[in-house]
Amino acid sequence: MTTATARISRPGHHAATPSRNTRSRERALAWARRAPLLPALIFLIIVTQLPFVVTLIISFLNWNSLSPDKTAFAGLENYVTVLTDPDLRQAIFTTILLTVSVVLFSLLIGLGLALLLDKKFIGRGLARTLLIAPFLVVPVAAALIWKHALLNPTYGLINGVLTWAWSLFGSTAAPQLDLLSQAPLMAVIVSLVWQWTPFMMLILLAGLQSRPMDTVEAAQMDGATPWGIFRHLTLPHLRQYIELGGLLGAIYIVQNFDSVFTLTAGGLGTANLPYAIYQTFYFANEYGLASAAGVVVVIGTIIVATFALRTVFSLFKKEAAR
Amino acid sequence: MSTLTAPQSTPSGPTALNTGAPRHGFGKFRAKSRMDPTRNNTAAGIGAWLLALLFATPVLWMILTSFHSETDAATNPPSIAANLTLDAYREFFGASSGVSPWPPMINSATASILSTILVLALAIPAAYALSIRPVKKWTDVMFFFLSTKMMPVVAAILPLYLFARTVGALDNIWFLILMYTSMNLPIAVWMMRSFLAEVPEEMLEAAQIDGAGLLLILRKIIAPVAMPGIAATALICFIFSWNELLLARVLTGVVAGTAPVFLTGFVSGQGLFLAKVCAAAVVISLPVLFAGFAAQDKLVQGLSLGAVK
Numbered sequence: 001m002t003t004a005t006a007r008i009s010r011p012g013h014h015a016a017t018p019s020r021n022t023r024s025r026e027r028a029l030a031w032a033r034r035a036p037l038l039p040a041l042i043f044l045i046i047v048t049q050l051p052f053v054v055t056l057i058i059s060f061l062n063w064n065s066l067s068p069d070k071t072a073f074a075g076l077e078n079y080v081t082v083l084t085d086p087d088l089r090q091a092i093f094t095t096i097l098l099t100v101s102v103v104l105f106s107l108l109i110g111l112g113l114a115l116l117l118d119k120k121f122i123g124r125g126l127a128r129t130l131l132i133a134p135f136l137v138v139p140v141a142a143a144l145i146w147k148h149a150l151l152n153p154t155y156g157l158i159n160g161v162l163t164w165a166w167s168l169f170g171s172t173a174a175p176q177l178d179l180l181s182q183a184p185l186m187a188v189i190v191s192l193v194w195q196w197t198p199f200m201m202l203i204l205l206a207g208l209q210s211r212p213m214d215t216v217e218a219a220q221m222d223g224a225t226p227w228g229i230f231r232h233l234t235l236p237h238l239r240q241y242i243e244l245g246g247l248l249g250a251i252y253i254v255q256n257f258d259s260v261f262t263l264t265a266g267g268l269g270t271a272n273l274p275y276a277i278y279q280t281f282y283f284a285n286e287y288g289l290a291s292a293a294g295v296v297v298v299i300g301t302i303i304v305a306t307f308a309l310r311t312v313f314s315l316f317k318k319e320a321a322r
Numbered sequence: 323m324s325t326l327t328a329p330q331s332t333p334s335g336p337t338a339l340n341t342g343a344p345r346h347g348f349g350k351f352r353a354k355s356r357m358d359p360t361r362n363n364t365a366a367g368i369g370a371w372l373l374a375l376l377f378a379t380p381v382l383w384m385i386l387t388s389f390h391s392e393t394d395a396a397t398n399p400p401s402i403a404a405n406l407t408l409d410a411y412r413e414f415f416g417a418s419s420g421v422s423p424w425p426p427m428i429n430s431a432t433a434s435i436l437s438t439i440l441v442l443a444l445a446i447p448a449a450y451a452l453s454i455r456p457v458k459k460w461t462d463v464m465f466f467f468l469s470t471k472m473m474p475v476v477a478a479i480l481p482l483y484l485f486a487r488t489v490g491a492l493d494n495i496w497f498l499i500l501m502y503t504s505m506n507l508p509i510a511v512w513m514m515r516s517f518l519a520e521v522p523e524e525m526l527e528a529a530q531i532d533g534a535g536l537l538l539i540l541r542k543i544i545a546p547v548a549m550p551g552i553a554a555t556a557l558i559c560f561i562f563s564w565n566e567l568l569l570a571r572v573l574t575g576v577v578a579g580t581a582p583v584f585l586t587g588f589v590s591g592q593g594l595f596l597a598k599v600c601a602a603a604v605v606i607s608l609p610v611l612f613a614g615f616a617a618q619d620k621l622v623q624g625l626s627l628g629a630v631k
Contacts, residue, residue: 033455039447054481113370116369116373124370131374136615138585139567141604150380197377202621203625257476290480301473305472
C-alpha cells in the first residue's frame, strides 16, 4: 500500500511546473480515477443520507398520520417526550443493557473458545464448524427455536433436560425455568450471546493466529508462565481485536430487531429502541416522535461509532503501512 | 482457563538449572515442554469439544425435532429416540394448510441474489478506485462508506416507508432490492478493497509497461487474485439480505413478503406446531448455512470488513 500513497503524491510532483494544459489534463485524470467510485457513492448518499435528513426534519414536527391536519412545527417537543416518556426511556435503558451485556458475554466466551481453538487437537476443524453454526441460522429462525424448542416452559429442551437429569436421581420434582415470562430480557440476551459468540470467536482466533510466535517462544525460553504470557503478550496483542469485535458487535446489536420482535414482541420491558420506534411509527402512527427517537439512536451510535472508527482505523493503518 | 495454567506445575527453566541438571538434558527438556504439551492439548481439545457441542445443541436439536412427529416433539423429558418422520416438512410445504412457503422463499432468493449482483456491480469499480488506482483522500471515502453502515436502519426507515407509499413502491420486491443494495454496499466496498489490495503492485506495473489494456489487466491479473474475494463478498451479502427482517416487514406485504417475514407469521399458536416450526427454520436456514460454510475461509475477513486477515 505504500505504493498507493506514493501514487497519490505523484500529481504533486507534476504541479511543480504548472501550465494550463497539464493542469486540465490532470483534472481529467483525477475525474477518470473518481469515475468508478461515483455510482456507489451517489447511490449510497441518496438511499441512506437523504432519508436521514428527512428523519431529522420530521423529528421537529408534530405529525401523527391519523390526524394529518394537525401537523405542525413542534420544536424540541418530540425530543423531550423521547427522554421523559417512561416507555421510551425504558427502551433506551433496555437498548444499553442489551447491547452491553451481549457484547461483554459473547466477547468473554468467544475469547475462551478462541484460546481453546488456537491449540491443536483432534477434530479441531469440525469443532470450529460446529461453533460457527449458531451464526449461520437465520436470526428469526434462531429466535423461534429459542422461544419454542428451548425455552418453552412445558416442553422446551432446557426444562426437558432438567426433568431428565433429576429423574436420574429418582426425583420427580425437577426445577423448571420459565425465562420467557420471568426474565424475558435475559432470554433475549442468552439467545443473542449464543448467536454472537461465534463472531467474536472468529475475530479473536484470527487475532491469536497472527500473534508473532517468536516473542512467545522467547518468553517461554525465559521461563515465563503461561498466565504471564497470556497477560503480558497475548492480551496486549489481542486488544485491538477485542475492541474491533466488541464495537462491530455493538453496532449490530444496538440495531437488533429480530430477536426482540420474535422472542417477546417487546413485552415486559424488553422493547429496545429499534422495536419501540417500529411500534411508534407503524402502529401508533406517531411519525414525529418515531423520528426523534431515531435521531437519538443515531446520536448514541455515533458515540459508539467514533470509538469503532478509531479502532478500525488503527488496524487499517497498520495494514496500509504493510 | 485451566488449560492455560496447567503447565505451571512443570518446572520452568531457572528451577531446572538449580537442580543442577546436565546442560544437554536441560535443553532436551525445554524442547519437549515447548513442542509437545500433550496433556495440555488434550484438555483443550476436550474443553473445546464440549463447548462446541453445547453451542451446536440448539441447531442439532432443531434438526432432530424437525424429523419428529408433533406429539414426540412436545414432550418433557424430551423424546430423543422417537421415530423419525417427514411429516413436519410436509406440513411446512402446506400439506394440510394449503399455504405454500415457495412464494416468500422465491422472493427472498430474488431479493438476495439481485441485490448481491447490484452490490458487486457498484462495489467492484468503487473498490478499484480505492485500491488499485486510488483517488485522492481514499481513506476518507472509505470511512464515509463505513459511517453509513453505522447509522441504524430505524433512523431512515420512516422516510423510506413514506416514499415507497407515495410512489406506490410498497410491497414491491424491487424497492426491497434497492434497500438491500444500500445495506450491503458499504460492507462490500470494504471487503472488496481489502481483496483488491492483495493484487501485487509489480505485476500491474509490468503489465502496464508491456502496454496491456485495462480489460486485459482486469481479466488476467486482477480477476484471478480477486475472484475468491468476490465470491466471499457475494456470499456474505447474500446472507445479510436473506436474514433481513425489519425492512422486509415494513416495506413488503402479501406479494413481496420474504422468508423471514413468512417465518414470523408461521406460528399460529393453535395446537402442536413445534416440529413444523423446526422444519421451517431448517429449510429457511439452509441457504445461509451453505453460503456460510462456502465462505468459511474468508468469513472473518469479510465480517471484520477486511480489517482482520
